[in-house]
Structure formats: C-alpha cells, structure tokens
Amino acid sequence: MKYKLFLLTLFYISFGYVNGFAADRQMQLTSPDSRLKVGIAVAGDITYSVSFKNQPALLPSGISITLEKLTLGKGSKVRKAVPRKTPDFNELTISFEDSFSLVFRAYNEGIAYRFITSFEGNVKVVSEQADFNLASKPSAILQQTDSYTTWEGPYVKFSSTDSIADGIRATTPALFDHADHPVKIVIAESDVWDYPGMYIQKKEGKFTGNWAKYPAKTEMGSWGNFVSVVKERADFLADTKGKRAYPWRVVIVTDEDKALLDNHLIAKLAQPSLIKDATWVKPGKAAWEWWHDALLPGAPIPSGMPNRNTALYNYYVDFAADYHLEYMMIDAGWSNNYDVTKVNPKLDVREVIRRAKEKKVGVFLWCVASTIIKDLDNSLDFIQSLGAAGIKVDFFDRDDQLAMQWMEQIAKAAAERKIMVDFHGCTKPSGMEVTYPNIVNYEAVRGAESDKWDYSITPDYHLLIPFIRMLAGPFDYTPGAMRNKTKAAFKPIDPGLPSGQGTRCHELAMYVIFNQPLAMLADSPVEYIKYPDIMKYLSKVPTTFDETRSLSGKIGEYVLMAKRKGTDWYVGAMTNWTQRSISLDFGFLPPGKSYTADIFIDGNDANVDAEQYEHRSVTVDFKSKMELKLASGGGAVIHIRP
Numbered sequence: 001m002k003y004k005l006f007l008l009t010l011f012y013i014s015f016g017y018v019n020g021f022a023a024d025r026q027m028q029l030t031s032p033d034s035r036l037k038v039g040i041a042v043a044g045d046i047t048y049s050v051s052f053k054n055q056p057a058l059l060p061s062g063i064s065i066t067l068e069k070l071t072l073g074k075g076s077k078v079r080k081a082v083p084r085k086t087p088d089f090n091e092l093t094i095s096f097e098d099s100f101s102l103v104f105r106a107y108n109e110g111i112a113y114r115f116i117t118s119f120e121g122n123v124k125v126v127s128e129q130a131d132f133n134l135a136s137k138p139s140a141i142l143q144q145t146d147s148y149t150t151w152e153g154p155y156v157k158f159s160s161t162d163s164i165a166d167g168i169r170a171t172t173p174a175l176f177d178h179a180d181h182p183v184k185i186v187i188a189e190s191d192v193w194d195y196p197g198m199y200i201q202k203k204e205g206k207f208t209g210n211w212a213k214y215p216a217k218t219e220m221g222s223w224g225n226f227v228s229v230v231k232e233r234a235d236f237l238a239d240t241k242g243k244r245a246y247p248w249r250v251v252i253v254t255d256e257d258k259a260l261l262d263n264h265l266i267a268k269l270a271q272p273s274l275i276k277d278a279t280w281v282k283p284g285k286a287a288w289e290w291w292h293d294a295l296l297p298g299a300p301i302p303s304g305m306p307n308r309n310t311a312l313y314n315y316y317v318d319f320a321a322d323y324h325l326e327y328m329m330i331d332a333g334w335s336n337n338y339d340v341t342k343v344n345p346k347l348d349v350r351e352v353i354r355r356a357k358e359k360k361v362g363v364f365l366w367c368v369a370s371t372i373i374k375d376l377d378n379s380l381d382f383i384q385s386l387g388a389a390g391i392k393v394d395f396f397d398r399d400d401q402l403a404m405q406w407m408e409q410i411a412k413a414a415a416e417r418k419i420m421v422d423f424h425g426c427t428k429p430s431g432m433e434v435t436y437p438n439i440v441n442y443e444a445v446r447g448a449e450s451d452k453w454d455y456s457i458t459p460d461y462h463l464l465i466p467f468i469r470m471l472a473g474p475f476d477y478t479p480g481a482m483r484n485k486t487k488a489a490f491k492p493i494d495p496g497l498p499s500g501q502g503t504r505c506h507e508l509a510m511y512v513i514f515n516q517p518l519a520m521l522a523d524s525p526v527e528y529i530k531y532p533d534i535m536k537y538l539s540k541v542p543t544t545f546d547e548t549r550s551l552s553g554k555i556g557e558y559v560l561m562a563k564r565k566g567t568d569w570y571v572g573a574m575t576n577w578t579q580r581s582i583s584l585d586f587g588f589l590p591p592g593k594s595y596t597a598d599i600f601i602d603g604n605d606a607n608v609d610a611e612q613y614e615h616r617s618v619t620v621d622f623k624s625k626m627e628l629k630l631a632s633g634g635g636a637v638i639h640i641r642p
Helices: 001-013 259-262 265-269 310-322 349-358 369-373 377-388 401-416 447-453 504-513 530-542
Strands: 026-030 036-043 045-050 055-065 078-085 089-096 100-108 110-134 139-142 156-158 174-178 181-192 199-202 206-211 216-222 226-231 236-243 246-254 283-287 327-330 340-345 362-370 390-394 420-423 439-441 518-521 547-554 557-564 568-573 580-585 595-602 611-620 625-630 636-640
Touching: 026 100, 036 089, 045 246, 055 181, 055 580, 078 310, 078 580, 100 265, 100 327, 110 265, 110 568, 156 174, 156 199, 181 259, 181 340, 206 504, 216 369, 226 625, 236 401, 246 259, 246 265, 259 547, 259 557, 283 595, 310 327, 310 349, 310 369, 327 349, 340 377, 349 362, 349 377, 362 377, 369 377, 369 390, 377 401, 390 401, 401 420, 504 530, 504 557, 504 568, 504 595, 504 636, 530 595, 530 636, 547 580, 557 580, 595 625, 625 636
Parallel strands: 283 327, 283 518, 327 362, 362 390, 390 420, 420 439
Antiparallel strands: 026 036, 036 045, 045 055, 055 110, 078 089, 089 100, 100 110, 110 206, 110 236, 110 246, 139 156, 139 174, 174 181, 181 246, 199 206, 216 226, 547 557, 557 568, 568 636, 580 625, 595 611, 595 636
16 A cells, blocks of 8 residues: 555656646656656647657557537547556556546557546537658558458558658558668557547558448448448538447557567457357367368369369368367358358258368358348257358448447357357458357458468468467468469469468468467368378367467568467567578477477478478477578478477
C-alpha cells in the first residue's frame, strides 16, 4: 500500500495536479523497462508522442472521434487521470467531462490507446482521427490498396516516406524503419468489434487512420455473384452502442528486427476468451485438395476437379489418417454456393465425415460468408449435423462495420456448436481469435494460391510476412509445395500441378516459422508419400507451440527461430533469394541433456535443383553450434528430441 501511494504521489507531482485537475495537462507514461515513453498533451486538442531510448519515434499526433453532435478530443476538459501499474504494462486512464475516457498503455513491446464512452443509447461515429506523425523520413514496407476489399496484395518497399504520394492507402500492420537510429515502427490495431478495420493513408505529409464507411447499399456480385458488394456508402463509419470501448490503436516499437518475430502485443490487448471451455478446439494439420486441383497421378482412382466424389475424399481421409494429420479440408464444390444444405450428389459428405471420424480425422467444410450469414443458425445446424469439425468461411471481401459484425456472429454461433472456423477472403486478425479461440486461422495474406497465377510470392516476400503480417496474428498461407523451383525455373501453372518458389527445405521451414494453428499440406498426397522422411517430419511438427525463441533475423532477408512443444524443439531457418550461411547456437536447450537433432537442409546443388535436400541426424546439447548453409531461396528445419 505504501508503494502504491508513493507511485500516486510521484504521478501527481509529475503531472502537475491541482485540486484533481492537470494544471498544464502534460502527462507522461513509460514502459516497464523505461525504454518507451509516451507524452500526452491535452490543450484543446489531444495529441500524443512516442520516444524509444530517448529518440523520437512519433512526433505529436492528434487523436479524436467525431460523433453526430460532439467531437471527443476537441475542446475536452480533463476530469481526472488515474495510473495503473502491472508487471506487463503501465496504464493511464484520462477521464473527461464529456462522458468519455482515453486509456493509454505502455508495454515493453509498444504502446496503445483507446477511447471508452458511456453515452446512453446508440451513437453514430462520423469519423475518427488517428494520426501517426512519424519522426524523420523512415523507409516503409506497405501493402498498398486502393479498395476496402482485399488484404492479399504484395508488399511495396519505399526508401523514404517522402517517396510515398499523398493519398496512398495501405493495410495494417504497416512497417516503418528509421535507418539513422535503427528503430522499427509498426502501426496496427487490436480488439476491433462492431467497428470497421483500420488502414493508414498518407495525407499532407503524415500518416493517418482510414476506414471504410458504413455500407448504405449492397448487391450480390464479384466472384460467382455470391459476394456482397458495396455500391454506396453512408456518411458515417459506425452506428454503435454509446457505452463501449473502441479499438486499440497500436504502435509497436523496437530496434531489433528479430523482436518483431515474437511480438504478441495485438493478442495481449485483445478481449479474453468468451468460451469457458475451449478444450474441444484442436489445432492441427490438414490434407487439402484445392491447390493441386485434386490431382492424384498414379493413384488407383480417378482424380482431378471433375472427380471430387466420395471415393476421392476417402482417399484424402486415408492419407491424413496414415500420416497422423488431424484434419482434411474439403474446399468449394461439396455443396451449392448459395445454400449449404444442397449437397453435391456426387459426394456423400455425411458418410465421408463419419468414416473420417472413425479414423480420427476431422473434416473442415468450405462455405461462402454471405450464404451462411443470411441463414446462420440453419446453415450451422446443418453443418453440425454432418459432423464437421470446422468451416472455412470465404469471400467476406470487406471489413466495414457490417462485415466485422458478420465475423463476430459466425465465430460466436460456431463456438456454440463446437465448430472451428478458418476465415478466408477476410480482413487481417486483430485479436478476435483470442476472444473466440475456435477461430483457428485467417487468410489475409498473399498465399500459395498465387503460385498458380503469378510470380509474386517469392522467398523475398516470404521473408517479409513474418516481420509484418504475422504481428497481427495467424495466417493461412497454405504451405507444402513439393515441386520446388529456383528463380530461373519457376513459372505459374493453372490448371494443373503448381510449383512453389524456393527450395524444398525453404517450404518445410514454413511449418515452424509461420504462425498457423490450422496448417494445410497443400500438395498432392501422391507427392508426399514419395518421401517417407519428410512425411515423418510433417506428421510430427506441431502447429502451436509452448515457447518461442527468435534467434536471429533481418526484415526481408533471413529468419531463424526455435520453438518448443513439450520436451521437443523445432528450429526453422529461411533465406530470401540470397544464398547465405546462418549460425545456429543451441544455447536455448536445457543444460545437462543430450538431444537427437533430425536435420533437413538444402543439398549442395539446391541452387540448381531446388528439390534437393540432405537429411541427417546428429547429437547436440546446449553447447553445440552449427552453420546452416542455405541455398538461394533456401531453408532448413531441425526436429530436436531428447
């Protein structure tokens, strides 16, 4: 109690309190390790600034929310400010006279703020001001977009924010890098409910939040005429409850690239789980037919997309069961796109699922977002009656307030039926999977499907997404290509059997590096079974882990991570198109024990033949060291077991 009183006394003195009011309304908040500092100024407008190790990261940046009859943060008067200290963060809640509060938090990983309001009834949010006034002119890596409908574009590198034209809009997370004093800044958000997702846009030389306005008129269109397309938008962002907490606006700051690989600030800020008992949620790996067009060369049954029938899916179930994969994903085609209760007559999906359960394989079923949301209870009741373990919900293609409501409704209704959810054609995660842990993955990434159509998802790209997109949460990249190509040899193939860019071991490393609680084995089962050693690894590698160590990494160039599940460790290494050697120190292992390390690494000729790899086993302990020689677009994985 004495310590708490001492902290409060220091707070009041530092902030110039007079009779409960901040005299100069200049406040400061620091992270537990004191490296991050947030300065907050209330003088008519509200601004905040951020410094890291006494170097400016954000210059004074304005924040406000405009309702129909009131702007929160313009001319607002402070009523009180209350600090709170926890081992993980320091917090400051500033209460204003206009029935709202502003909460700031400083973690070692970054800072965040949010508005909390206590108005009666509903309110319309006309606009929000969330400025990010970057210090100096950092370089940037942005996923540009000129719409509010996709989160799967490539990343664009800018040497300086000066080279980014006014009006350019990008998804979040968005990364900025100060070369003069090596500080990385990532702008993101967390805990988004009943509110549109945030983008950033350059305006008058600085970046500011940008959101899709409320859809005033929609009609079915786009892919297959089953996507809800916005034709007109209203003049407001959201019609929402007057008593609520708004999304966290997040600024992640670090001077180490590798620290971004294991930064979970967005998840930390999310609302805790609303599912009291989520033990039925089981992460795992899945056989999947879509990427390779359901082709099974040499198999004893007809294959290919026209032959997606009971016999074909039983083949996938048997493959999953034989190699201890937890799931099989049945993609589009098992039912009518406009009514999930109308099942493809060529496929006895109920029997496939029953048989799969006997073999301890769960089945996920693909469906269209707009189709199930129009009759959510009946759609999910039918899917539950089939015995499905989960659903893959596709083609949201929006993240305005209404679309965000759909995602919440689907997650909640699915949880009530003990159905897992894999969101596709959707916005990036912002912590909803923490609140509803039955959400086992999201797309919102330019994934392996693009190998069918273009050259965009290169090893250079693979070395960006762990440092940027993965900060938001898990992503369903759908790895597992077994036709691996060098930069010179790759070409897109569709229809048919596509290839992946980079080496075989580069692809295998994705199962360790990428955050994917539900992970696809995207290629044909007949290709996997040619390599018993690889299937032994793929059978065992987990999709969630108990501990993560980011060993080394550089944005866009290379990454080295170690992850533990129980007593086993898994190491993954990846490089871009640049051939390199990466030093691995096994010091993360407990001392006094010996381990067997099963190593998969690029072969001597992998620069020419990307499918070439070496597999060997060695004994290691916490004193061991190793040089991992990676080919162009190469990689390595190591399974370490007692």
